[in-house]
Amino acid sequence: MTPLCRSTQDFSTIINLNPGKHEYKFFIDGKWVVDENAAKTDNKFGSQNNVIAIDEADFEVFDALDRDLASSNAGEAMRKVNMTGAPPSSHDTPNEREIEKLKNFTQEIPDRREFEKAQNPPVLPPHLLQVILNKDTPMQCDPNVLPEPNHVMLNHLYALSIKDGVMVLSATHRYRKKYVTTLLYKPI
Incomplete structure (x- = not known):
């Protein structure tokens, strides 16, 4: 048995599975329980188990993500938008703003010229220029003791x-x- 970890609203665990069909069920309050909403199969003891099929293709990350998107509500909403041009009206699908976010993600590498237009990083704030290591310690202090840092330096x-x-x-x-x-001292 593999214990599940409790999150705020649900229980979960992570198990590495090889490709193939795997059967499982849950042990809750001393009883074996199957998920009625998941695929089931009969086992050799005459009861039922949930079943999950792991394909070789599931290990290809981008293919698996595409399949997950296609089977989710967001993927269904994207297909409806692509076919009709109008966002779906069902409350189960994401709103228009989420659909627009999904449209912006692709597997294509952007043109180099787009990166040249990017802004430079912002200037370092002045309070971060006051590094403790660069400050002189007062003569009356132990040289091994640094001055108290500003809270923004933490x-x-x-x-x-x-x-x-x-x-x-x-x-x-x-x-x-x-x-x-x-x-940390590192010779170069």
């Missing part, structure tokens, strides 16, 4: 300029009222 990865063939990375985390700065 959980960021910082890199010092490469000096003497050594690169330094740091990250500062808060644990209750204490700050822990981890330094």
Whole structure:
């Protein structure tokens, strides 16, 4: 038996299955139960099991995703939109905005010129330029103790300029009222 993990509304587990037909049922409150909404088959003990068929093609990620989309409500809605040109009226299908999002995704690689139009990343905010490792420690302080960091500096990865063939990375985390700065030194 494989136990299921409880989520907020449901139970789930992950099992690696080889291609072929696999039978299963659920053990709930001391009783064996089958899912009435899933495919079933008779077993050799005279009771029923749910059955799932795993094909070789299920291991091809994009093919499997296409099949899942085709069998889902979103795939049905896409087919109706493509055939009629008008969005479906059923409440089970996604709304028009979701259908538009689905239309934008393809397996085609965009033209290089589209990337050249992309904007540059934003300028680094000034408070992130004040890296603790670059600050001087006051003379009365222990040189091994860094000054208290600004709250916006927490959980960021910082890199010092490469000096003497050594690169330094740091990250500062808060644990209750204490700050822990981890330094990683890498010779280059």
